[in-house]
Amino acid sequence: MKTRGFFIIALILSLSIQAQTVVTKEQGSVRTTSSSLYKMGKELVVSISIDITRDFSPNESMVLVPVITDSPEHQLELPPIYINSRKQHIIFQRETSKKEKEAQALQRKNGVRQTMHYLQSVPFEKWMNRAALSLIERSCGCGIPGTEDFTCIARLHPQPMPAPQLAFLTPQIEKSKIRKEKGSAFIDFPVNVAVINDKYSNNAAELNKIIETINTIKKDSNVSITHISIHGYASPDGPLRINERLSRERTQALKEYVSRLYTFEGKDIHTSYTPEDWEGFEALLGDTVFQQKEAIMRIVTSDRHPDHKEKMIKSRFPAFYRFASRHWFTLLRHSDYTVEYHVRPFTVEESQKVFDTNPKNLSLEEMFRLALTHSPGSKMYNRIFMTAVQLFPDNPTANLNAACIALMQKDTKTATAFLRKAPAVPEKTLAEGVACFLQGDYEKAETLFRQAKDAGLPQADENLKQIGEFK
Template sequence: MKTRGIFIIAVILSLSIQAQTVVTEERGTVRTTTSSLYKAGKELVASISIDITRDLSSNESVVLVPVVSDSLEHRLELPPIYINSRKQHIVFLRETGRKDKAVQALQRKNGDKQTMHYLQSVPFEQWMNQATLSLIEKSCGCGIPGTEDFTCIARLHPQPTPAPQLAFLTPQVETSKIRTEKGSAFIDFPVNVTTIHKEFSNNTAELDKIIATINTIKNDSNVSITHINIHGYASPDGPFRLNERLARERTQALKEYVSQLYTFDSKDIHTAYTPEDWEGFEALLSDTTFQNKEAIMKIVTSTMHPDRKEGMIKTKFPAFYRFVLKHWFVILRHSDYTVEYHVRPFTVEESQKIFDTNPKNLSLEEMFRLALTHTPGSETYNKIFMTAVQLFPDNPTANLNAACIALMQKDTKAATAFLDKAPPVPETTLAKGVLHFLQGNYQEAEVLFRQAKDAGLLQADDNLKQILEIK
């Protein structure tokens, strides 16, 4: 039975930064440089950066109180910020600092520019959707706030940025991870000879390609080779019956060469052969421009006997035949090899190292579990999902999750391509709704969100509320 899981991306509602407000005195300023108020999951986060150039007298403290409020009666004071003279900082550490660990404090060094960053979060409440952040300031000659009037020195006005929610799909567990490495070797033989001569022509380099592929897999302690496939091809020049024998015996010779180097059981090396590689000839012809290309292609793709095909091309198009005899037939004599191997399963902890070194050995489900250990939307998180779709380009689940990453990055073009390969599940319906939402097609998005909601996806209900706010 198909196993499905849902991973929910938290909505982050950013509130825009407003014009900076400066409190100026002859001795310098206390100035906010950057400020933000945003929702992260179930928390409201306030972030404020402050530059301080104002000099303080020996008994002075500046107390900055961040306040979150809306246009109604809601008001919430956050832990204050203390900027203390050296003497008042000692008092602060002895009194206020001990009692309230949430407050932030800085000892002022007159004559220097100092910067501090304030970050606090509180449980999010519904009224905070319309909240603003104000920073109010007062000065006193003690380390504890007094009761004098506040002066507002910075204010943030919320401008909600729509952030529709998405649902990822958990891939099915790959019960047996089978992987392959493929290649082609162009081994030369003297005319009508089927014995491999390693020093002949470029055979040393071509044989080494096969050996290197096998050794790379064999030396990996996480995998075990299941079998090797060798498929030999002869070129279309010469009599078909002779080419059939040459292809068969030369393929067998390569099998014996590999068997002598390793302890593989002979049944673990599978062989096949093609007497004449007319398919390869057709592929080369398709990618080439010739004056009589269509006529030649008609001969190549016909059902006539291979010897008759060669004879007609040789007779009717002698210049072309001389060209392919020199340039094409040599590459149509090749041995394609495939090394198939089994990969053991990995824990989440092991998966990170495998992802960094050889991600092909991970299953789609292992990469998904690894992604969940990283912050949603982070560079590594996104990279894992995009690597997954590169390794499994036709997998519907991989394409749906890659579409979600693209939508999180507002890349609607890439998302559209991925969604074309996504499975017919509610999560895909939701993602298509988000695609229309980002494109400004709110009516189409609303229809899709309602379908996803009816299918039981809670994220769709939140997305519908966002549409209603916009409309």
């Protein structure tokens, strides 16, 4: 009977593994008893010991091929191992050994326990730093279809992953913490009316957006409102002179409505207005698909008088204009509001509670100090730095520190994205070197580490030592 399968010996470079990978047949087996894969100078050495107790049929030949690999892109087959019956061994010596001069072979003597030692070396290549060794059964000469039955037992002892050191940047202290809450309210008015009616259309819900925003901020004892602004927009339909008056008067009406609810002085609420929201119209048009979209877009973005734009669209594209009147113009009549407020500073002890409830009230520097109270690499430590970059997405320091967190988790792709926004400082050079190190580009990593070392970062010197162990 022919038995087909493959033996897997998972080995990591420079470490040995004691494994028993077994293929049994009847009362005996073929198994590896010890295997190792290690670097010696400029060579990679493979050592395999195989124990054979299974009897072979007269026409049987087992061919085992050691394969070194670290990924589907990197695979290197070594000279094969032949375990032959007496008859097949004669054929091997007569034919196969001349074609495969480096192959190692053993003639099976049934009824006797035999051991075979395989030793082979190949020139070391950079990708082999994380190589694994597989022993695959390729073919058999008995002529009988095989099965996929096999037993694979291997204890994997991974090579320690590189643990390069990183340097975080301490953020500058935010002297005055000013925060803003923004929103849009879509308040309806009857034609040519500029008085707010909270019972008209959906006005109650829209006005409540503004009220809830202000109430939420006022309830926070750690903050104080410093400024409120309202910017009103009218839609592009109708004469510009009328829309200009309506947008101005309706914005003023909203200001007065809010002022009646709260003890704000008139100077605390700033108002402005845009008679016709052509920018919003352009944005809506850009996000949709129409057959004549480009022609309409040319009119919208032209320098023509707004009334002329509307007239051209209405006359040349009547179906589109009807669609816009029905679905878009209500969206373009809106009031954008901003509530600005000041947040008091917090001690480290206070910061944890604030972080858990309303982290945007913390400054970048306060979050940094809070992170230092947790163990590096812990869940909360990582969470604080990643929250910081979410709240301050364009801050260079936040991006550099977030890149460091990603690199600590071996996520070079995410780290590279953060590094694009990081400042041009030695700490960034160090982080870029770590990314190259983790990606296996040791030459570039070494160059960057040397630059960081010359800039005075002690972490770079430790990383250079680690590089030497992998090259």
